[in-house]
Amino acid sequence: MADKKQSLQRRAWDLLSAINVNDKTETKGTGKYALTYLSWAWAWGVLMEHFPESVYEIHQDRILPDESVMVSVTLTIKDGDEQFSRFMWLPVMDHLNKSIKNPTATDINKAIMRCLAKTIAMCGLGHYIYAGEDLPVSEETPKTKSQEHSQKSTQQNVNSIPREQYHKDVENLRKRLLNKTKEQIEEEKLYDKSINWLKENNLHDLIDEYNLMYNDFLLNLI
Known part of the structure; x- marks a missing residue:
């Protein structure tokens, strides 16, 4: 019996999550407010190298009651007749990673592109930096079976909710x-x-x- 072909979601995750992105990140904020972001231009370039048919959609900004703004992006990864989408959102934040009231067009644009990079991370590329890890799984010390099972279960749960x-x-x-x-x-x-x-x-x-x-x-x- 022929082996069952892996889904595009699995192939994309396995390929992208193994890439080391450490030298393509930037830190926004300091101390407890510091957050690490992946360069959106580089992330998009890597995605295009492997899945050049992929597209993204920028959704209407959401203005919250405190006059801050939430941006959101849907990324659709395509490979031939196969495709899948991931949705992600991000508040428009200042250098202390606090939401901005009445943000400028420049603030919103930056937030959208950071949101795009975060959405790409949901498909694997740089996911480990958002999880607080130093290296992608393939470059870390091998995990025990119980750790691998826990990680796999967590990923399945996130994708199924x-x-x-x-x-x-x-x-x-x-x-x-x-x-x-x-x-x-x-x-x-x-x-x-x-x-x-x-x-x-x-x-x-x-x-x-x-x-x-x-x-x-x-x-x-x-």
Whole structure:
């Protein structure tokens, strides 16, 4: 029996995730605010070398109640008749990685291109730097079977969770919005209260997730 052909998602991940991107990154912010970004131009160039038919779509900016802005990009990787897409979002941030109120066109443009690089990372290229690792898996010390199983399970879980299913803490915050009008939500400052709660409980990594949920929720009210 002939071996089953691997999916494009698997082939792209295996190929891109093994590439060392350390000399193509830049750091934005300092100290605890420091974040490492992959050069979008280089990332796009690598993607084009392997999947030149790939395209991306820039979505409409989302203006949040605090006047900050969320950008988002959908990347579609194509190879012949096969293709798959990944969606990613990113707030427009300043040099301290704090969201900017009323950002300029330049701020938004930079955020969009960083978001594109992050979306490419979701397909494998430079994924390890967003996970806080120093090297791609193929160049690290071999993992134990239990570590490999854990990593594989985590990746499968992330890919299988629909956008509508949010982290339990974000889901709890969503419930406080139910049965309220857009005007009531803004009058009661529920967005600000939720963001402050996430910060006070050191759940900073859920803020992007909450912003996405919040915007989807408001869109359903319009």
